[in-house]
Amino acid sequence: MIVSNEVAVAEPSRDCVAHLSRVLWSVLSFVTGIGLWWLATFSGLSVLPSPWTVLMRMIELAVSGQLWLDMFASLRRVLIGFILGSLLAVPVGFLMGWYRIARLVIDPWVQFFRVIPPLAIIPLAIVTLGIDEKPKIFVIFLAAFLSSVVSTYQGVVSVDRTFINAARVLGATDRVIFAQVIIPASTPFILVGFRIGLGSAWATVVAAELIAAQSGLGFRMQQAQLYYDLPTIFVSLIAIGILGLIMDRIVVRAEERLTHWQERVRHD
Amino acid sequence: MTDVQPKIAFRHVSKIFGDGPKAFTALRDLTLDIADGEIVTVVGPSGCGKSTAMNIVAGLTSVSTGECLVDNTSVKGPGPDRGVIFQQYALFPWLTVIKNVEFGLRLQGIAREERRERAMHYLELVGLKEFAQAYPKTLSGGMKQRCAIARAYAVNPSVLLMDEPFGALDALTRVKLQDQLLDTWSKDKRTIMFITHDVDEAVYIAHRVVVLAAKPGRLQEIIDVDLPFPRNEEVRLSPEFTEIRNKVWRAVYDRSAEAA
Numbered sequence A: 001m002i003v004s005n006e007v008a009v010a011e012p013s014r015d016c017v018a019h020l021s022r023v024l025w026s027v028l029s030f031v032t033g034i035g036l037w038w039l040a041t042f043s044g045l046s047v048l049p050s051p052w053t054v055l056m057r058m059i060e061l062a063v064s065g066q067l068w069l070d071m072f073a074s075l076r077r078v079l080i081g082f083i084l085g086s087l088l089a090v091p092v093g094f095l096m097g098w099y100r101i102a103r104l105v106i107d108p109w110v111q112f113f114r115v116i117p118p119l120a121i122i123p124l125a126i127v128t129l130g131i132d133e134k135p136k137i138f139v140i141f142l143a144a145f146l147s148s149v150v151s152t153y154q155g156v157v158s159v160d161r162t163f164i165n166a167a168r169v170l171g172a173t174d175r176v177i178f179a180q181v182i183i184p185a186s187t188p189f190i191l192v193g194f195r196i197g198l199g200s201a202w203a204t205v206v207a208a209e210l211i212a213a214q215s216g217l218g219f220r221m222q223q224a225q226l227y228y229d230l231p232t233i234f235v236s237l238i239a240i241g242i243l244g245l246i247m248d249r250i251v252v253r254a255e256e257r258l259t260h261w262q263e264r265v266r267h268d
Numbered sequence B: 001m002t003d004v005q006p007k008i009a010f011r012h013v014s015k016i017f018g019d020g021p022k023a024f025t026a027l028r029d030l031t032l033d034i035a036d037g038e039i040v041t042v043v044g045p046s047g048c049g050k051s052t053a054m055n056i057v058a059g060l061t062s063v064s065t066g067e068c069l070v071d072n073t074s075v076k077g078p079g080p081d082r083g084v085i086f087q088q089y090a091l092f093p094w095l096t097v098i099k100n101v102e103f104g105l106r107l108q109g110i111a112r113e114e115r116r117e118r119a120m121h122y123l124e125l126v127g128l129k130e131f132a133q134a135y136p137k138t139l140s141g142g143m144k145q146r147c148a149i150a151r152a153y154a155v156n157p158s159v160l161l162m163d164e165p166f167g168a169l170d171a172l173t174r175v176k177l178q179d180q181l182l183d184t185w186s187k188d189k190r191t192i193m194f195i196t197h198d199v200d201e202a203v204y205i206a207h208r209v210v211v212l213a214a215k216p217g218r219l220q221e222i223i224d225v226d227l228p229f230p231r232n233e234e235v236r237l238s239p240e241f242t243e244i245r246n247k248v249w250r251a252v253y254d255r256s257a258e259a260a
């Protein structure tokens, strides 16, 4: 942009160095962690499988296709539940933020269900929805919906009044204000809600699979536990962590793209 | 300024916020006429109801009793005939500078080409042409304020309501924008109601200075500024200017001292 010509020249190299040192520290931290793990198992201090054993099991499970099937099953549940939950949460959140009556009617229910851990709904969901995919997806849907609805609603009520007034004096009707002020102004909040929602959906799916499933990463761990198969448990845990991290990064990237106009404190 | 019909008229306007024991009188029985094409500045201690009075003309705040008329019709709500520049800049941070300026034009259904052209014209006027594609977060306070001015001008309102528009700016930018405001005014003679804390500024740009008193907010004094237009450095340094300035200062200061 035209805004800062001379700064733009100096920035890249400094940014590059900062980025490089960040990467170096991360690598160092990672290598140290694995090293400590290896030491602990090598010296016989712990009954955990060594990094090497886990890696071998991971390759084995990947080659046989088992790992991919498990990942796919878990991801499918999360994505269906999360997308349905968020799709419903956004309009409901807007409704609550915009109309007082809607807020008064819906909010007590949201607050009530929010304090119930989603997993506690599982027994009820299994009894009423059967033992197939439905109860799991429903529970994830609920987890994603509840966190997204609250943040959307928060976003709408915290839109600065002066933005609304500024639009009104320029001739904006309520409809225009909603579409062109309320929605963009609350986008940052909504995306934070998505991030939290996706996190809690992921946590919920794994736990749900531990309790009641015939597939998925949680189910695999539960099976491995029966046979005292520690390496498989490790592989599943690592897969859960990596997938969770990737999904979180995707939302963060989307957030950065959609709300780049925001003034924010830089934290690196 | 003895026009037949005032552009803006406050008729015994009172504004009370809240009710019961918590009721607070922000304005009491304000009666004031502002002529078409007149520049009126409003000064007074903090909390004396300056913004409240302006919001009433803008249609953003309703009166409790009395009536506020613009063009002889009672104000019912906001409209693009009255442009407002807010104490906080109130630019939309999610829109670029030019999209901010175009906002009101788009609502009027003006075609894209013309919209661009008009927005560019006003951006040039306030010296922000090169920043058309920038987002507000990359602008300085003064640039944001100038963008807000361009946005208000672009819809071509017949009344401009400005709430301490130059309050946050450095002295030099401030003087520049004052001259720019007067320059623009000399071409189109809009009616301007301008709120400020700065007594020099109030005298420099105005036909009349309205001094409000606080607790409760009410009219204290109206001071005519009999200085020639165009206003310039010479006027600013003249003994007549100093005299009027002192008069306004005394009107504001006496009351503040009394209230304290």
Ligand SMILES: Nc1ncnc2c1ncn2[C@@H]1O[C@H](COP(=O)(O)OP(=O)(O)OP(=O)(O)O)[C@@H](O)[C@H]1O
Pocket: B017, B018, B024, B025, B026, B045, B046, B047, B048, B049, B050, B051, B052, B053, B217
């Ligand atoms: N929405 C509101 N609800 C309750 N009280 C209000 C409201 N808006 C303003 N007031 C009160 O009315 C009084 C006048 O406020 P106003 O904003 O008009 O003052 P002002 O003269 O513009 O002050 P400043 O110079 O600090 O901007 C203040 O005491 C304020 O607390």
Ligand SMILES: [Mg+2]
Pocket: B050, B051, B052, B087, B163
């Ligand atoms: Mg004010």
